[in-house]
Structures are given as C-alpha cells and as structure tokens.
Amino acid sequence: MALADQDGRRLSRLVAIMQRLLAPDGCPWDREQSLQTLRPYVIEEAHEVVDAIDTGSPDDLREELGDLLLQIVFQSELARAQGWFGPDDVVDAICDKLIRRHPHVFAGEKVSGTAEVLANWEAIKAVEKKDRGVLDGVPKALPALLRALRVGEKAARVGFDWPEPAGARAKVDEELAELDAAIASGDAKAIESELGDVFFALCSVARKQELDPEAALRGTLDRFTERVRAAEAIAKSRGQDLSSLGPAALDQLWNEVKATAAK
Numbered sequence: 001m002a003l004a005d006q007d008g009r010r011l012s013r014l015v016a017i018m019q020r021l022l023a024p025d026g027c028p029w030d031r032e033q034s035l036q037t038l039r040p041y042v043i044e045e046a047h048e049v050v051d052a053i054d055t056g057s058p059d060d061l062r063e064e065l066g067d068l069l070l071q072i073v074f075q076s077e078l079a080r081a082q083g084w085f086g087p088d089d090v091v092d093a094i095c096d097k098l099i100r101r102h103p104h105v106f107a108g109e110k111v112s113g114t115a116e117v118l119a120n121w122e123a124i125k126a127v128e129k130k131d132r133g134v135l136d137g138v139p140k141a142l143p144a145l146l147r148a149l150r151v152g153e154k155a156a157r158v159g160f161d162w163p164e165p166a167g168a169r170a171k172v173d174e175e176l177a178e179l180d181a182a183i184a185s186g187d188a189k190a191i192e193s194e195l196g197d198v199f200f201a202l203c204s205v206a207r208k209q210e211l212d213p214e215a216a217l218r219g220t221l222d223r224f225t226e227r228v229r230a231a232e233a234i235a236k237s238r239g240q241d242l243s244s245l246g247p248a249a250l251d252q253l254w255n256e257v258k259a260t261a262a263k
Contacts, residue, residue, distance in 0.1 A: 148203035165208035
C-alpha cells in the first residue's frame with residue numbers, strides 16, 4: 001500500500017492473527033505464554049529496534065518495529081483473556097493521553113515553543129499522576145544508565161540539581177576520591193556502593209551536557225570492539241594469537257591500531 005494511503009487499519013489483521021494463534025486449536029507455544037514469559041521478549045525487541053535505528057536500515061527498522069508491535073498485541077490479547085483490557089483499549093488509552101497532553105494542538109492553547117510544550121506536558125502529567133512521588137514514574141526495569149539519566153532529570157525538575165554543569169563534574173571527582181578510599185579499605189560492599197555513585201555522577205555530567213550516557217557508552221564499546229578485531233587481524237597476519245602475547249606486546253599492538261584508526 002502506498003505510504004500516503006496508510007492509516008493504520010492493517011493493525012486489525014495482526015490482532016486477528018494473534019487471536020487465531022491463541023485459539024484452542026491454535027499454536028501450542030503461543031498458548032503456553034504468559035505476561036511473565038513474554039517479559040524478556042519485550043526488552044529484547046525494544047533493543048533490536050534501537051539497533052535498527054543505529055544501523056540506519058529502513059528494512060531492518062520496519063521488521064523490528066513489527067516484532068515490537070507483535071509483543072504489544074500479544075500481551076493485549078493475554079490481558080483480554082484475563083478480563084482486564086483489549087487491544088482497542090490500549091490504543092484508546094494512548095490516543096486520549098496524547099490529546100490531553102497536547103492542548104496547544106487539540107484545544108486551541110497557545111505556546112511559545114518547545115520549552116513551554118514540555119512544561120505543559122509535565123504540568124498535565126502531574127495532575128494526572130498527583131498521587132505519585134517525584135521518581136515513581138521511572139521504571140526499575142530500565143537499563144541502569146538510562147534509569148540514572150531519568151532519575152536525574154526528574155529530580156532536577158524539583159530542584160535536586162546543580163545550577164551549572166561544573167557542579168556535576170566536581171561531583172565525579174568527589175565520588176572517585178570516595179571510591180579510592182573504599183578500595184583502600186578492601187570493603188567489597190563499600191567499593192560497590194561508591195562505584196555506583198561514580199556511575200550516577202557520570203550520568204549527571206552527561207545530562208548536564210545534554211548527552212545520552214547509553215549512547216556514549218555504546219560508542220565506546222563499538223570503538224573498543226573494532227580495535228580488538230583489528231588487533232586480532234594484525235596478530236593473525238603475523239602468525240600470532242592475542243592470548244599468546246604478553247602485556248608489553250599487547251600494549252604496542254593496541255597503540256598501533258589506535259594510530260591507524262586516527263589516520
């Protein structure tokens with residue numbers, strides 16, 4: 001179907017297929033699933049969507065978005081079986097939320113720009129979730145770096161923040177000193193606690209610089225992976241194996257790879 005003609009009506013086809021799979025004479029594997037057994041798939045599919053975004057492949061992104069949508073429809077049908085809600089209720093809920101939180105689009109309110117849009121969104125959300133605490137909306141199941149970023153953002157909205165980025169950077173030095181002291185003490189629990197504080201402080205630096213700590217770490221891991229592979233290739237071309245090289249040889253090889261990558 002042409003892009004201009006698509007309006008989402010095909011979603012009903014996916015719902016019908018899922019209902020067929022869950023029917024008494026449907027797929028045994030699908031019928032054995034529960035919200036709990038599907039939980040890891042939701043996380044996995046979301047990460048695969050992110051990978052597709054990063055690779056820039058439209059075909060991969062279309063496929064991975066479909067896999068993630070399947071999880072939404074699958075769980076909606078399991079919820080229907082429990083008598084909780086169905087797929088249309090899920091769609092209606094997000095539609096109603098979008099309309100409520102965009103009064104400048106659907107209710108004729110005037111806004112000066114993005115900053116006011118975000119402020120209005122948070123104000124409306126606060127009314128809707130008036131019984132929630134400041135940090136209650138941050139899922140504990142988020143990856144730790146992303147959760148740290150979201151916790152920092154929400155805390156900052158009520159004043160728990162440094163007025164300037166330099167304050168967050170100074171906190172890193174403070175936490176590193178405490179980590180060094182914990183390491184010197186040999187207390188494993190203290191080391192773990194202080195290491196967590198260092199990570200949180202670094203996430204605050206990223207937030208104050210308007211950077212995504214997850215993306216920053218992924219970039220570092222990608223570069224590290226590429227350099228290790230390059231080092232393996234060089235060693236192999238010389239009839240060597242990385243595991244057979246000593247620290248000095250590995251360091252020399254690593255610097256060689258870095259110098260090549262910098263060109």
